[in-house]
Amino acid sequence: MFYRSPAIVWRNATLLLNINGISILVDPMLGEKGVLGPFPMTDNELLNPLIDFPFSQEELIKKLRSIDAVVITHLHPDHWDSKAIELIGKNVPVLCPDIIVDQITQQGFQNTVPVNTSIHWDNIEIFKTKGQHGTGEIGEKM
Template structure:
């Protein structure tokens, strides 16, 4: 099983010989503009993809499916809607399936609890994209667990640490867990994705799993960068189990 971080939460996962692109944000640097309720005027995304548009087109031609956790533009942007072939299988929760179909996609595979696709069991998991009023405004989000006979990976998606994340880990016992770090925070309210303390709790709750951190240094409301998170993991002695991914980094999950 291989993992390739393109940028932010955009990941290419190769599992069981199948390439699944997760949460594609494919627009050029600055294409999403200023995010609302932030304390800066930075244009998002903050960085370009780590390869040219020609290379991007070539990569998209090798993708077998796309998995979308939710429809926020840093996970599913206009460029992704434009460039992803409309016949590509789109894996998503039932809640957003109609919206994606209305964008012209002809092979949307809505998941209520789980499906078996290409000999991969794909389950929908819960998430909480913040707390209080901000959490309500951010809407419903989910993650995925992908399992084969020998491998399993839990893609948490945009969520803070809370009881249901622990419950999903207990239920699926994943070998690998991919979290959205960065402690993204608006001018009001608490973080809407995991802080370094949240990530440490994931590690502590799943002592047999490796943990991989994404969603870093690409959008303007994230408060913790790679160096900060790595330092915190080192302080807790988690550096051999928790790995902070760089853009364009490719790793083998074993």
């Protein structure tokens, strides 16, 4: 039996989900390779984003025009960068934790959808879950 994943990874945490014919872009980091520089509190000097997109800038713009929604899990720049803020249409629904809705709205997005515990959106059930970025000193800071 062949199983096809509904997710296409673009880079880092950025992926495109296709569920029931609906395209959802998750944690868009859309800046060019290296534009964010090295991330603080890491043991390396690698420039972020670490990789180019697997498609051209023109194809990126085309793909962004066809998304139905964006999900932002949190506001770290490897999950939501200034290029995403610039390129994503301001009327596209942005689903995010209720605690960051005001910040997303202040960035010009007019269709923010807060997720407190869970929501039913366009025949898709979405649940907010807890995550952990690291352990020890870095985990405590994040």
